[in-house]
Every structure is written in structure tokens, then in C-alpha cells.
Amino acid sequence: MFKRLLLQLCALIVAGGMSATTLANVPAPPVNQNIGIPDGVFNDLVRENCWYCHIPVRLTPDDLDDIGWTFAPPEVKPGVITDRHHFRVGTVIQDPTDSPFGVPGENYQCLDCHIVEYNEDVGYFEIVDNFTNCLNCHQQIPGQASVHHLTAPAQALNCMHCHGARIDNPGDGHYIPIGRTPTLVTPRTSSGKGPNGEGACDFCHNEGTDDVTGRFIPTNDINHHSTGIGQPGISDLDCTICHDQMNTDWAIRRCQDCHGIKSIHNIQFDSNDDGVVTVGGEEPFFGHVGSSPQDCHGCHGGYLSASGMPAPFSGPIVPEILGLSKQRVTAGSAETITVSGQALTNEVLSFMGTMVLKSRVSLTELDGTTVELTPETVSPSEMEVTLPADLSPGNYYLRAVKGVDTISNPMTLLVGPQVTIDTVSADGSSFTITGGGFGAYLNAADSGTSVTIATTACSVDSWSDSEIVANCGTTACGSLEVESIFGSASKEVSCN
Ligand code: HEC
Ligand code: HEC
Ligand code: HEC
Ligand code: HEC
Ligand code: HEC
Ligand code: HEC
Ligand code: HEC
Ligand code: HEC
Structure with missing residues (x-):
């Protein structure tokens, strides 16, 4: 699985720079993979797969080469993952939390995520490497549920939090024609009733190999079920989130909880590479509202006399x-x-x-x-x-x-925060430093938090976000530097 995913992701990267018009799945299926998250299964990832989309600062593109990856900007790149954790220091721990040692409601300290151990051989504390494997803290259920879909927003059915307006959220009040009896025009989930099978999602979104990347695109049921949302034994969510009247003409209504007309009619890619998405003015099969009537027919079965007709709610194409x-x-x-x-x-x-x-x-x-x-x-x-x-x-x-x-x-x-030193006062060997942005201190080698004077380390007695007391010896003078989790600042201590 790991190998296959890597190969798929590599292919995706290598092909990333290619113009959409040179190679494309036209006509679908499968559909192109230009918009959003690649369609697929993500519940069996190892940490290297997480790095592909979330890049820790200690890794550079060259490191990724070392683990066999050709690095290029991927399709989704949340990035700067180390800082995203460290900028939580001093903020409130959420409930529930993935923090291994943190107590919800309290403020984050280093040891809520890290473990330090005393190394007798070298005589100082070291940070234990519990932090490079994302899956030590963020859970997936292999083969069943992905990390992202066990998060609080996903479990609260706030799918838009990450997927944006490519979908709607269930219960947010968007228009669904609940009372209207389905007709030949109403899209079906599968098995469309059009002359060539048009009139259903799977007329276009079906399994097949993506021309551009060589990746295999699974069917819609696999893509949804593998998230773990609504699957048994995972949470209170069940099948009825997506199915209430399966295999009937009404089946699409429940899908509309997330795929309402409002979102469906605003999904479109720039097909002809002219730099602009033009609603009604794109090649067919690059989205839902590019060409009228071809795109319309895929969902509406060819029974909507749509030639040149604008689709209701369309306009603001999802950015x-x-x-x-x-x-x-x-x-x-x-x-x-x-x-x-x-x-x-x-x-x-x-x-x-x-x-x-x-x-x-x-x-x-x-x-x-x-x-x-x-x-x-x-x-x-x-x-x-x-x-x-x-x-x-x-x-x-x-x-x-x-x-x-x-x-x-x-x-x-x-x-x-800006790291600043306002004042430094010495009382014997004890230096009191006031300022801001100091964050928290971790007494361990290479912790990224320290006080030094003229590059000689001081021992820290106390450390808060705005005041540090450190013992630097009675003869210390020169450039005093505070290194904090957020950055560093320095001030001259005069030698008198
Ligand atoms: C295909 C790309 C991709 C892969 C692979 C990936 N992620 Fe993500 N991840 C995202 C996107 C996109 C978001 C949502 C935007 C954001 O928060 O940056 C996200 C968000 C998250 C979040 C934050 C959830 C929240 O509440 O905001 C966590 C935690 C996370 N990912 C962990 C992981 C872990 C652990 C792995 C490996 C098992 C992983 N991700 C693999 C793309 C990916
Ligand atoms: C030692 C535990 C730990 C490890 C290891 C870890 N995380 Fe996290 N991560 C957390 C905690 C705690 C949070 C804060 C959210 C919470 O309380 O659940 C968090 C938050 C995040 C967020 C959202 C941050 C934000 O505020 O924007 C992302 C994304 C994320 N982690 C991805 C990853 C990825 C990718 C890896 C591997 C490179 C990883 N994490 C490794 C504990 C960890
Ligand atoms: C919310 C969880 C969290 C908190 C709180 C946290 N860290 Fe981290 N830290 C991480 C994660 C996750 C990584 C590793 C990301 C990666 O490189 O894979 C990390 C990496 C590190 C590293 C190695 C970075 C590198 O570039 O080699 C150091 C050092 C570190 N943390 C120090 C600290 C200190 C000091 C504090 C407190 C001021 C702190 N951390 C607070 C989660 C946390
Ligand atoms: C924390 C961010 C996040 C939230 C919230 C979220 N997703 Fe996702 N979703 C992702 C990421 C990242 C991927 C790709 C990796 C994965 O599946 O874990 C994804 C992939 C998917 C896929 C498969 C990919 C595709 O295009 O077919 C489906 C289906 C999906 N999500 C449905 C949902 C549903 C339903 C909800 C709300 C109940 C939801 N997601 C909430 C981040 C999120
Ligand atoms: C005429 C062909 C066609 C039909 C029929 C069709 N779609 Fe699409 N759809 C597309 C194309 C093309 C894209 C753009 C894919 C890309 O480039 O990533 C797309 C994208 C999407 C996206 C954006 C997320 C993603 O994975 O790219 C969603 C959500 C979506 N379609 C839902 C549906 C639903 C629900 C139905 C049935 C009601 C449906 N589609 C029927 C062609 C179609
Ligand atoms: C997040 C949405 C979602 C949830 C929750 C969900 N499904 Fe599905 N399911 C789908 C989609 C999308 C399809 C494809 C629809 C189609 O092609 O008609 C599908 C198709 C199916 C099919 C027919 C396809 C096949 O496998 O031959 C069955 C049976 C099915 N689901 C059962 C279930 C059961 C049982 C549950 C609860 C344990 C469930 N589903 C939960 C989205 C979901
Ligand atoms: C709880 C919300 C939710 C429900 C209900 C739901 N979906 Fe989806 N669906 C999603 C999300 C999220 C995506 C991924 C969008 C993206 O790529 O960002 C998605 C993607 C799709 C796509 C685009 C192909 C793909 O895999 O990305 C199709 C087609 C689709 N859904 C069909 C259906 C059908 C048919 C049903 C009803 C049986 C259904 N969905 C029910 C949330 C939902
Ligand atoms: C991805 C599938 C999809 C595509 C492509 C699509 N539509 Fe729709 N459209 C829907 C769905 C779903 C509904 C709701 C139908 C229902 O529930 O009866 C709808 C409803 C409509 C309605 C009735 C609106 C109402 O008030 O209930 C019109 C008119 C319409 N579409 C026109 C178009 C036109 C014109 C195009 C092409 C430019 C188009 N649609 C493309 C899925 C699609």
C-alpha cells in the first residue's frame, strides 16, 4: 500500500506542471484531478505520506529526495508543520485533544507533547524522539478511517472546514428541493436513465486510470466509505448521513445534504488554459458548468433542454x-x-x-x-x-x-509573536530579563530555547512569556541572547 501510494503521489508530482489541455480524461470517467483533493483512499498512511502534504521544517526538499520522493509543490500543501505545533505554546488545549500529556483547558507547555530523558553518558537532558511519527499522536484506523475524518470538525459534520464550498454542510440551511418528486431530470447517484447512461454522478465519477498521473481512481462508494465517516464502530455517525432511500430515484436527496445545487453548480476548472474560468464558456468534462448543454446532460440525463441556459445558483465558482x-x-x-x-x-x-x-x-x-x-x-x-x-x-x-x-x-x-527584550538587570550572577514572546522553556539539549551571554550558556531559573531569570555568573557581559520557540532577540550587557 505504501509503495503504491508513493508511486501514485510521485506520478502526481511529476505531472503537476503539465498543461491541462495536453492530457486529460475527456470524456470522463474517470474525471480529471485538477480540483481539490485527489480522489482516493487515505486511511492506511505512514508518516512519510503525511510529510508529503505536511512538511516539517527540519526536513528540506532534499530530505524528501532521500526517502525517494521527487519534490514539487503537491496539490494540497498545508506546510510548516513544526511551527503549526509550536505556535500552540501558551494557547488553550482543546477538548478533545491529540496531545499525549496535555489537560484540556490548560495552556500548552513543551512537555504536553515532548518527553525528555536524562542521558548519563553526556550529563544532560535530551528530547526523546516521540515527535517525528505523526501517528504517535494523530490516530487513523487502518483500512477504516483516515486521520482527517476522526478530527472534531469532521465528526461534527463540518466538512467545509477543509473541503471548502466544493461541498455544503449538512443542516446549514442550503436549498434542497425536498418536496419535489424526482423526474427524469433529477440526477441519480448511479445508473443514469439517459440514452447513454447520462443522468448520474457515476456517469463521470467512476473508477479508471487517470490519464495525466497514471493513478487509479476508485469508485464513489470506496472514496466515501474509506474516510470512516458513518462507518460502524467509529462514532455515533451512521449510514443515514449519506443513505436513506438507496436504489430509488430519491437517493440523491440525502447526497444533496452535502452536494446541494449551490455547491454542485459552482465546481469548474479552467479547461482551455486561458487563465480564466468562464461559467458556460469552457470545454466539456472539466467541471459541472463549463459547457452548456454537454456538462448539464451528464447529471440531468439529457432531459433538460439546457442549451445555453445558466444553472441556478451558479456564478461564484469555488476558489x-x-x-x-x-x-x-x-x-x-x-x-x-x-x-x-x-x-x-x-x-x-x-x-x-x-x-x-x-x-x-x-x-x-x-x-x-x-x-x-x-x-x-x-x-x-x-x-x-x-x-x-x-x-x-x-x-x-x-x-x-x-x-x-x-x-x-x-x-x-x-x-x-515578536520576540523582544526590554530590560536586563543583574543582581550578582542572577539576570532578570523582561520583554515578550519568550514562550516556554524546555531544559534539554538542542531544545531551541536558551539564554546565552557572549555565546556562553546561562542556567535558567524561571521562564515565562514575559520574564526570564537566569544564572549567568558574576563576570558575564557582552551580547545577551534569548532563543525562544518563536524566534530570538539580543541586547548588550555592558562590561563595567
Ligand atoms: C493529500 C494530502 C494530505 C495528506 C497525505 C495528509 N494530510 Fe493532513 N491535512 C491535509 C489538508 C488539506 C488539511 C486541511 C487544511 C489544513 O489544516 O492545513 C489537513 C489537516 C490535518 C490536520 C488538522 C486538522 C484540523 O483540525 O484542522 C491534522 C491533525 C492532519 N492533517 C494530520 C495528518 C497526518 C497525521 C497525516 C498522515 C497520516 C496527514 N495529515 C496526511 C492534507 C493532507
Ligand atoms: C507528540 C504528539 C504529536 C505529534 C508527534 C504530531 N502532532 Fe500534530 N498535533 C498535536 C497536538 C496536541 C495538536 C493540537 C490539536 C489537538 O489538541 O488535538 C496538533 C495539531 C496538528 C495540526 C493542526 C495545527 C494547527 O493549529 O493548525 C496539524 C496539521 C498536525 N497536528 C499535523 C501533524 C503532522 C503532519 C505530524 C507529523 C509530522 C504531527 N502532527 C505530529 C500533537 C502531535
Ligand atoms: C502541540 C505539540 C507540541 C508542543 C506544545 C511543542 N512541540 Fe516541539 N514539536 C512538536 C512536533 C510535532 C515536532 C516535530 C515535527 C517534525 O519535525 O516532524 C516538534 C519538534 C520539536 C523540536 C525538533 C525540531 C527540529 O527542527 O529538529 C524541538 C527542539 C522542539 N519541538 C522543542 C519544543 C519546545 C522547546 C517546546 C516548548 C517551548 C515545544 N517543542 C512544544 C510538537 C510540539
Ligand atoms: C480536517 C480536515 C477535513 C475535514 C473536516 C473533512 N475532510 Fe474529507 N478529506 C480531508 C483530507 C486531507 C482528505 C484527503 C486525505 C484523507 O482522506 O484523509 C479528505 C478526503 C475526503 C474524501 C475522499 C477524497 C475524494 O475527493 O473523494 C471524501 C469523500 C471526504 N474527504 C469526505 C468528507 C466528509 C463527508 C466530511 C465531513 C463529514 C469531511 N470529509 C471532512 C480533510 C478533511
Ligand atoms: C459531466 C460529468 C460529471 C458528472 C455527471 C458529475 N460530475 Fe462532478 N465533476 C466533474 C468534473 C470534470 C469535475 C472536476 C474534477 C477535477 O478536475 O478535479 C468534478 C468535480 C466534482 C467535485 C469536486 C471535488 C473533486 O473531487 O474534484 C464534486 C464534489 C463533485 N464533482 C460531485 C459530483 C456529484 C455529487 C455528482 C452527481 C450529482 C457529479 N459530481 C456528477 C464532472 C462531473
Ligand atoms: C459519507 C457518505 C457515505 C456514508 C456515511 C455511507 N455511504 Fe454508502 N455510499 C456512498 C456513496 C457516495 C456511494 C456511491 C453511490 C452510488 O453509486 O449509488 C455509496 C454506495 C453504497 C452502496 C452501493 C455500492 C456498492 O457497494 O455496491 C452500498 C451497499 C452502501 N453504500 C452501503 C453503505 C452502508 C451499509 C453504510 C453505513 C455503514 C454506508 N454505505 C455509509 C456514500 C456513503
Ligand atoms: C456528509 C457529506 C457528504 C455526503 C452526504 C455525500 N458526500 Fe459526496 N463528497 C463529500 C466530500 C467532502 C467530497 C470530497 C470533495 C473534495 O474533493 O474536496 C465528496 C465527493 C463526491 C464526489 C466527487 C468524486 C470524489 O470522490 O471526490 C461525488 C461524485 C460524490 N461525492 C457523490 C456523492 C453521492 C452520490 C452521495 C450520496 C450517496 C454523496 N456524495 C454524499 C461529502 C459528502
Ligand atoms: C454535477 C451534477 C449537475 C450538473 C453538471 C448540473 N446540474 Fe443542475 N442540478 C443538479 C442537481 C442535483 C439539482 C437538483 C435537482 C433536484 O433535486 O431535482 C439540479 C437542479 C437544476 C435545476 C433546477 C433548480 C431548482 O430550482 O430546483 C436547473 C434549472 C438546473 N439544475 C440546470 C442546470 C444547467 C443549465 C446545467 C449546466 C450548465 C446544470 N444544471 C448542470 C446537478 C447538476
Whole structure:
């Protein structure tokens, strides 16, 4: 399984730069893999597979070569994984938590995740390597449930948290024609009633080998069931999340809890590589609303006389974020970053002429508080946005938002506190250092937290985010440096 996945992922990377028009699954099935998360099974991963999408700072692209990977930006790249953990230091431990030693409600300290042991041979504490295997703390159920789908948002059916508006959330009030009796126009989940089998999801989304990557794409039931959502013995969620009237014309209604008209009619890729997604003006089989009537017929069975007709709710094509020019910034100063992506703007052909819809940027804190920012420039593939100076330190989910609430996938933005030394006062050999952004201290070799004067280490007596007391000896002077989990700062201690 590991080998196969690696091969598949490598193929995906190698082909990543290829233009969509040179090779594509047209006509489907399987469908192209240009949008979002590759369709597949992810519940049997080993840590190297996690690294593919989440890259720890201690690994460089060269390290990934060492483990047999050809490195290139993957399709989903949350990135900066070490910092994402470390920026939790000083924040409240959530409930439930994957922290091996942390108590929900208390604030994160180093030892809530790390273990240190005294090494008698060298005479100091060392950090035990419990932290490089993601699966020591984040659980999957091999063959049954993936890490991501055991998280709190997934179990709370907040699928949009990670999948964005490519889907809707069950129960969020989006329109579903519940009362309307299904007709020949109503899509079926499978076995469409059109002359060539049109009129169902699996007319296009079915198993087969992806032309571009050579990856095998499984069927829709495998892709959904392998997440573990609604599978027996995992949680209170059951089959009825997705099935209530299986094998009937009504079956699609339950799917619409997540695949409502609102999301379904806004999934589209730029087929002709002209840089712009044009609703109604793309080649068929690159999404749902590119070409009318061909795309429409795939779901509506050829029974909707759709030629040239706009699909209801279509317009704000779901944007997707692929990367940030800078994923880590420092609080206290405004900074302009570039957000790259797909369909950050799109065109809609209407009776009034061509309309351009543009994304905004939203930042959501871990507690759910959200602010929206208006970017300075927006093109279909890039936005420039200035982050305000007054963002408080922490991890933020950055998303593109179009129309009222068409959100993209999230990418994490890390706002680090500024590490500053205000005062240093010495009383004999005891130095009191005040300032900010010191985080927490871990007394172990190479812990990344230390106080030194003229490169000689001091022993730490106490350490809080704003004050450190350290013993540096009575003759210490020169450049005093504090190295904290968030960065470092220094100040001259005069020799008198
Ligand atoms: C195919 C790419 C991919 C792979 C492989 C992958 N992840 Fe993720 N992961 C994501 C994306 C996308 C998100 C959602 C966006 C984000 O939080 O960055 C995410 C989010 C997470 C989250 C945060 C959940 C939350 O509450 O926000 C955890 C924890 C996580 N992944 C752990 C893992 C572990 C452990 C592995 C290996 C078993 C792994 N991931 C493999 C893409 C991937
Ligand atoms: C020693 C335990 C531990 C290990 C090992 C670990 N994590 Fe985590 N991770 C946590 C904890 C604790 C959190 C905070 C969320 C929580 O309380 O459940 C977290 C959070 C995350 C998040 C969300 C962070 C955010 O705020 O944006 C991601 C993504 C993630 N982990 C991925 C990984 C990946 C990938 C690996 C392997 C490279 C990994 N973790 C290794 C304990 C661990
Ligand atoms: C929420 C869990 C969490 C907390 C809290 C935490 N760490 Fe970590 N730390 C990790 C994870 C996960 C990694 C490893 C990611 C990777 O490289 O695979 C890591 C890696 C490290 C490393 C090795 C990094 C490298 O580049 O080699 C050091 C050193 C470290 N942590 C020190 C600390 C210190 C000091 C603190 C407290 C100030 C701390 N950590 C708090 C989760 C945590
Ligand atoms: C924490 C982020 C996160 C949340 C929340 C989440 N997913 Fe996912 N989902 C992912 C990631 C990352 C992948 C790819 C790796 C994997 O499957 O673990 C994925 C893959 C999938 C796939 C298979 C890939 C495909 O395109 O066919 C399906 C189906 C899916 N998720 C359904 C759901 C459903 C249903 C929910 C809500 C109940 C949900 N997800 C919530 C992150 C998430
Ligand atoms: C006319 C062919 C066609 C039909 C029929 C069809 N789709 Fe799609 N769908 C596509 C294409 C093409 C994409 C873009 C895939 C890509 O490039 O990643 C897509 C993408 C999606 C996505 C975005 C996530 C992803 O995996 O790429 C979802 C969700 C989706 N379709 C759901 C459905 C559902 C639900 C049905 C049945 C009601 C359906 N589709 C029927 C062609 C079709
Ligand atoms: C997250 C959504 C989801 C959940 C939960 C879910 N399924 Fe499915 N299931 C699907 C999808 C999508 C298909 C494909 C639909 C189709 O092609 O008609 C499917 C197809 C099926 C099929 C017919 C395909 C086949 O295997 O031949 C059966 C039987 C089935 N599911 C049983 C179950 C059972 C039993 C449960 C609960 C243990 C369950 N499903 C839970 C999404 C789900
Ligand atoms: C609880 C939410 C939920 C329900 C209910 C649900 N799906 Fe999905 N579905 C998802 C998510 C999430 C994805 C992955 C979207 C992405 O790639 O980001 C997905 C993807 C798809 C895709 C695109 C192909 C793929 O694998 O990515 C199809 C087709 C699809 N679903 C069909 C169905 C059908 C048919 C049903 C009803 C039997 C159904 N879904 C029920 C959440 C759901
Ligand atoms: C991926 C599948 C899919 C594609 C492709 C698609 N639709 Fe739909 N559409 C749906 C679903 C599902 C519904 C809800 C039908 C129902 O429940 O009866 C719907 C409903 C509609 C409705 C009725 C809306 C209402 O108020 O109930 C119209 C009109 C429509 N679609 C037009 C179009 C046109 C025009 C296109 C092509 C540009 C198109 N659709 C492409 C899935 C799709």
C-alpha cells in the first residue's frame, strides 16, 4: 500500500506542471484531478505520506529526495508543520485533544507533547524522539478511517472546514428541493436513465486510470466509505448521513445534504488554459458548468433542454488556494503576501455582458473568530493582500471567499509573536530579563530555547512569556541572547 501510494503521489508530482489541455480524461470517467483533493483512499498512511502534504521544517526538499520522493509543490500543501505545533505554546488545549500529556483547558507547555530523558553518558537532558511519527499522536484506523475524518470538525459534520464550498454542510440551511418528486431530470447517484447512461454522478465519477498521473481512481462508494465517516464502530455517525432511500430515484436527496445545487453548480476548472474560468464558456468534462448543454446532460440525463441556459445558483465558482508567498509572519507589523490559487476570480456570461467575480480573503482564528480583508490586487491565479499589524499571535486559517459565502479550502497562516527584550538587570550572577514572546522553556539539549551571554550558556531559573531569570555568573557581559520557540532577540550587557 505504501509503495503504491508513493508511486501514485510521485506520478502526481511529476505531472503537476503539465498543461491541462495536453492530457486529460475527456470524456470522463474517470474525471480529471485538477480540483481539490485527489480522489482516493487515505486511511492506511505512514508518516512519510503525511510529510508529503505536511512538511516539517527540519526536513528540506532534499530530505524528501532521500526517502525517494521527487519534490514539487503537491496539490494540497498545508506546510510548516513544526511551527503549526509550536505556535500552540501558551494557547488553550482543546477538548478533545491529540496531545499525549496535555489537560484540556490548560495552556500548552513543551512537555504536553515532548518527553525528555536524562542521558548519563553526556550529563544532560535530551528530547526523546516521540515527535517525528505523526501517528504517535494523530490516530487513523487502518483500512477504516483516515486521520482527517476522526478530527472534531469532521465528526461534527463540518466538512467545509477543509473541503471548502466544493461541498455544503449538512443542516446549514442550503436549498434542497425536498418536496419535489424526482423526474427524469433529477440526477441519480448511479445508473443514469439517459440514452447513454447520462443522468448520474457515476456517469463521470467512476473508477479508471487517470490519464495525466497514471493513478487509479476508485469508485464513489470506496472514496466515501474509506474516510470512516458513518462507518460502524467509529462514532455515533451512521449510514443515514449519506443513505436513506438507496436504489430509488430519491437517493440523491440525502447526497444533496452535502452536494446541494449551490455547491454542485459552482465546481469548474479552467479547461482551455486561458487563465480564466468562464461559467458556460469552457470545454466539456472539466467541471459541472463549463459547457452548456454537454456538462448539464451528464447529471440531468439529457432531459433538460439546457442549451445555453445558466444553472441556478451558479456564478461564484469555488476558489482554491494552492500556496502563500509567506506562511509565517510576525505580529506587530503590516505585511503584504501573495496568495496563489485557482479560480480566485471567474467570469460569468450573462444577458448584461461578462461579469467578473472576485475573491476576498478571510482569516479565522482557532476559536472561530473571522475577519475579512480586501486584497489590493486579484487575478484568477493570484491575490495580494496586506495583513494588518494588529493580528494577535497564533494560527489562522486563511481562505478565499467569493460572492456571499463561497469559501475555498483553508491554508494555515502563522502569526508569530515578536520576540523582544526590554530590560536586563543583574543582581550578582542572577539576570532578570523582561520583554515578550519568550514562550516556554524546555531544559534539554538542542531544545531551541536558551539564554546565552557572549555565546556562553546561562542556567535558567524561571521562564515565562514575559520574564526570564537566569544564572549567568558574576563576570558575564557582552551580547545577551534569548532563543525562544518563536524566534530570538539580543541586547548588550555592558562590561563595567
Ligand atoms: C493529500 C494530502 C494530505 C495528506 C497525505 C495528509 N494530510 Fe493532513 N491535512 C491535509 C489538508 C488539506 C488539511 C486541511 C487544511 C489544513 O489544516 O492545513 C489537513 C489537516 C490535518 C490536520 C488538522 C486538522 C484540523 O483540525 O484542522 C491534522 C491533525 C492532519 N492533517 C494530520 C495528518 C497526518 C497525521 C497525516 C498522515 C497520516 C496527514 N495529515 C496526511 C492534507 C493532507
Ligand atoms: C507528540 C504528539 C504529536 C505529534 C508527534 C504530531 N502532532 Fe500534530 N498535533 C498535536 C497536538 C496536541 C495538536 C493540537 C490539536 C489537538 O489538541 O488535538 C496538533 C495539531 C496538528 C495540526 C493542526 C495545527 C494547527 O493549529 O493548525 C496539524 C496539521 C498536525 N497536528 C499535523 C501533524 C503532522 C503532519 C505530524 C507529523 C509530522 C504531527 N502532527 C505530529 C500533537 C502531535
Ligand atoms: C502541540 C505539540 C507540541 C508542543 C506544545 C511543542 N512541540 Fe516541539 N514539536 C512538536 C512536533 C510535532 C515536532 C516535530 C515535527 C517534525 O519535525 O516532524 C516538534 C519538534 C520539536 C523540536 C525538533 C525540531 C527540529 O527542527 O529538529 C524541538 C527542539 C522542539 N519541538 C522543542 C519544543 C519546545 C522547546 C517546546 C516548548 C517551548 C515545544 N517543542 C512544544 C510538537 C510540539
Ligand atoms: C480536517 C480536515 C477535513 C475535514 C473536516 C473533512 N475532510 Fe474529507 N478529506 C480531508 C483530507 C486531507 C482528505 C484527503 C486525505 C484523507 O482522506 O484523509 C479528505 C478526503 C475526503 C474524501 C475522499 C477524497 C475524494 O475527493 O473523494 C471524501 C469523500 C471526504 N474527504 C469526505 C468528507 C466528509 C463527508 C466530511 C465531513 C463529514 C469531511 N470529509 C471532512 C480533510 C478533511
Ligand atoms: C459531466 C460529468 C460529471 C458528472 C455527471 C458529475 N460530475 Fe462532478 N465533476 C466533474 C468534473 C470534470 C469535475 C472536476 C474534477 C477535477 O478536475 O478535479 C468534478 C468535480 C466534482 C467535485 C469536486 C471535488 C473533486 O473531487 O474534484 C464534486 C464534489 C463533485 N464533482 C460531485 C459530483 C456529484 C455529487 C455528482 C452527481 C450529482 C457529479 N459530481 C456528477 C464532472 C462531473
Ligand atoms: C459519507 C457518505 C457515505 C456514508 C456515511 C455511507 N455511504 Fe454508502 N455510499 C456512498 C456513496 C457516495 C456511494 C456511491 C453511490 C452510488 O453509486 O449509488 C455509496 C454506495 C453504497 C452502496 C452501493 C455500492 C456498492 O457497494 O455496491 C452500498 C451497499 C452502501 N453504500 C452501503 C453503505 C452502508 C451499509 C453504510 C453505513 C455503514 C454506508 N454505505 C455509509 C456514500 C456513503
Ligand atoms: C456528509 C457529506 C457528504 C455526503 C452526504 C455525500 N458526500 Fe459526496 N463528497 C463529500 C466530500 C467532502 C467530497 C470530497 C470533495 C473534495 O474533493 O474536496 C465528496 C465527493 C463526491 C464526489 C466527487 C468524486 C470524489 O470522490 O471526490 C461525488 C461524485 C460524490 N461525492 C457523490 C456523492 C453521492 C452520490 C452521495 C450520496 C450517496 C454523496 N456524495 C454524499 C461529502 C459528502
Ligand atoms: C454535477 C451534477 C449537475 C450538473 C453538471 C448540473 N446540474 Fe443542475 N442540478 C443538479 C442537481 C442535483 C439539482 C437538483 C435537482 C433536484 O433535486 O431535482 C439540479 C437542479 C437544476 C435545476 C433546477 C433548480 C431548482 O430550482 O430546483 C436547473 C434549472 C438546473 N439544475 C440546470 C442546470 C444547467 C443549465 C446545467 C449546466 C450548465 C446544470 N444544471 C448542470 C446537478 C447538476
